[in-house]
Amino acid sequence: MSSAHSAPESDALAQRFVQFALDAGVLRFGTFKTKAGRLSPYFFNAGGFDDGAKLGQLAQCYAERILHSGIAFDMLFGPAYKGIPLVAAVAVELARRGHNAPFAFNRKEAKDHGEGGLLVGTPLRGRVLIIDDVMSAGTAARESIALIRGAGATPHAMAIALDRQEMATEVGPDGTVRDVPYSAVQYVQRELGLAVCAIAKLDDLLHYLEQQADSELAPYKAQVWAYRARYGVA
Incomplete structure (x- = not known):
């Protein structure tokens, strides 16, 4: 890749997470079609954190990032379905x-027997921190926000x-x-007024790839930079 690109800044947690995601097969390189119809040189599938050890290590990464961010919260919320194991694991680690x-x-659907309703766990109250895997269009975030506000939290x-x-659609x-x-x-x-913290960003992945000049991942560096140039946001 041209020297016009320099490795973005990154921190140790983000770099550990990228390596962890690669080792777990959650982060892969190749050609993948995104929900927006783009051909992406990488794919991240959080559903691949699929055993106790991986989920525990993922929860450690979430907890470290949350606590380092300084975000204040009174309780946690996990949107169905992927957010359910995430929120439970993060609560244990915290x-x-x-x-x-x-x-x-x-x-996803209200229960019409027993305790009924859409919500399981502690009644929503105070400042709620939503735990999810990734955001594509922000649709799931809007649904969670509406549900939380509807409960008075x-x-x-x-x-x-x-x-x-990358640019939304x-x-x-x-x-x-x-x-x-x-x-x-x-x-x-900007529009919904929530703070957001991420364990890692695309820039962290680029930083990781910049350090892999002699590895089998080296050919993907140029592809990810090109994708960032076409669809990326600051």
């Missing part, structure tokens, strides 16, 4: 680190595993899909 917090999650912040740092009145000059994370921050 408690292990001396920050015991209640948590809740939602069902305050959607305060989000913690995610990876910020792809929106559907126009005629049904056409177009790129917009901000990411889903930026939309949640």
Whole structure:
């Protein structure tokens, strides 16, 4: 790759997380079609954190990033479905680190027997930190925010595993899909008013690749830089 590109700044946690995601097979390189129809040189599937050891290590990364961010919260919320194991695991890890917090999650459909309703766990109250894997269009974030506000609590912040740092898309009145000059994370921050912390960002992945000149991953560096140049946001 041309020397016009320099490795973005990164921190130790982000670099450990990138390596962990690669080792777990959660982060892969190749050619993948995204939900927005883009051909991406990398793919991140948080569903690959699929055993107790991986989930425990993932929860450690979330807890470290959350506590380092300084975000204040009164409880945790995990959106169905992927957010359910995430919020439980993160709550356990935070408690292990001396920050015991209640948590809740939602069902996709309201239960019509027993305790009923959409919510499971502690009743939503105070400042709620939403735990999710990634954000694509911000749709799931809006649904969680509406649910939390509807329960009388305050959607305060989000913690995610990876910020792809790329333009979101929106559907126009005629049904056409177009790129917009901000990411889903930026939309949640600017338009919905929530703080967002990510364990790692695309820039952290680029930093990692810059250190892999002699590895089998070296050929992907140029591809990821090109994707960042075409679809990336600051």
